[in-house]
Amino acid sequence: MDIAYKTENGIFFHGDTTDLTIEDVKKLSDDLVSLIFTSPPFPLKRKKKYGNKNGQEYIDWLVGVVRYHMQFLKEDGSLVIEVGNAWEPGLPEMSTLPLEALLAIKNQCNLHLCQSFVWYNTAKLPGPAEWVNVKRIRVKDSFTHIWWLSKTPNPKADNRKVLKEYSSSMKKLLKDQKYNAGTRPSEHVINETSFLKEHGGAIPSNVLMAANTGWAVNYQNFCKLHDLTLHPARMPREIPEFFIKMLTEEGDIIFDPFGGSNTTGKVADELNRKWITTELNIEYIKGSEGRFTEIQYGAIVSD
Incomplete structure (x- = not known):
């Protein structure tokens, strides 16, 4: 795959994530990945510009992606995946597609469900608007599912690293x-x-509370300065930070197959982990470089 950019600890590859090879991983380290942390495009019933698929096509595609990536994961490594909620088109009815996708990953990839989490987004806007704001027959949908899976029932983990x-x-x-x-x-x-x-x-609970506002100011300023499109589904740093701390050690490799604006890579970098990210959309990759720069008086200054 083509290298879009590198830091001392990581590499951002441009291309389809299933084109990544062991040889690409070895460009960073001879070691395998300790944590795959990712948030793939959500399983919506209608397509959006950041590349989501829908229906059974989505399930089959996501299972295939995860199965392919298992070759990079250590035997005691973990897969942590967030899959957002979906609603049936034109109906005040939630879709079970996200849960079906997670179950398919677990069963078809022969993985163990270590624990399920929810991310409660404290800044989530009311939605779906038609049923929450207009007709007022549903309440705000403000959490998503995060599943922690692994090849073994006992992957590397230590909750003492994430005490509150x-x-x-x-x-x-x-x-x-x-x-x-x-x-x-x-x-x-x-x-x-x-x-x-x-x-x-x-000891923390499996309900993670974080707002997706505030942290990415430098990234947003960078995109504005270079007239780059902001990624529409950015994650707050607290979510990858929790799992990186709990499931890995310094020097371990973190891999995000759907890098987007590269929150995962930036957090891993700050926690002295190595990281690999892949992303198909080159504009998102260009914008993500803003997480590794400082903007001072209108100039870009590398970290």
Whole structure:
């Protein structure tokens, strides 16, 4: 594949993601990929300009892409894939196509579902507009599914890398060292030592909250300066950052087959991971270079 640009840690390839070869990967490292993190074009019932397919064609295509990419993934590596929601055309009815696609990937590629997540987009605009804003018969659709899959039930993972700050009540418990121990209605027996040990933070849940606003200002300014089209489905950094931290170590390779504006590559770069990205749309690739530059007084300054 053609190299669009490189950084010290990564390579952005221009072309169809199923044209990537082991030889291309070796242009970055002799190692295999530890994490495939991606958000493919959503399975919509009508086509949009960023290249989505629809119906059974979408399922077959996505399964084929994932199956092809398994050759690059380590045996203890992970695939994390976000598939957005879809609605039936002209109806206030959600499509099951996204879930069908995820199930097809799991079953046909012989993968294990380690855990399912949802990304709650706190800044999502109300939609679908016809049913939410106009007729007011549905509520805002503001989350998408993210599935963590792997070749083995026990891929490399460590939730201690993504601990959250303790709540104020937990901080008080740790300080006072007093807890209402005993048997709960669920018949679980809780002793004082269960919750009064300092672990450095709270274990996060599988509901990830992040707004897709704010972080990409430099990218947006770069695209504006060069008259480049913004990618229409950008992801906030918090989502890839969570999985990169939890499922990989410094020096590991992260691969995003549908790079778009290259949020994944930028976050991986900042976390001292190596990265490989592929993207078919050259304009999106050109715009993504703005994530690795600084705009000062109208000039482009490389990092």
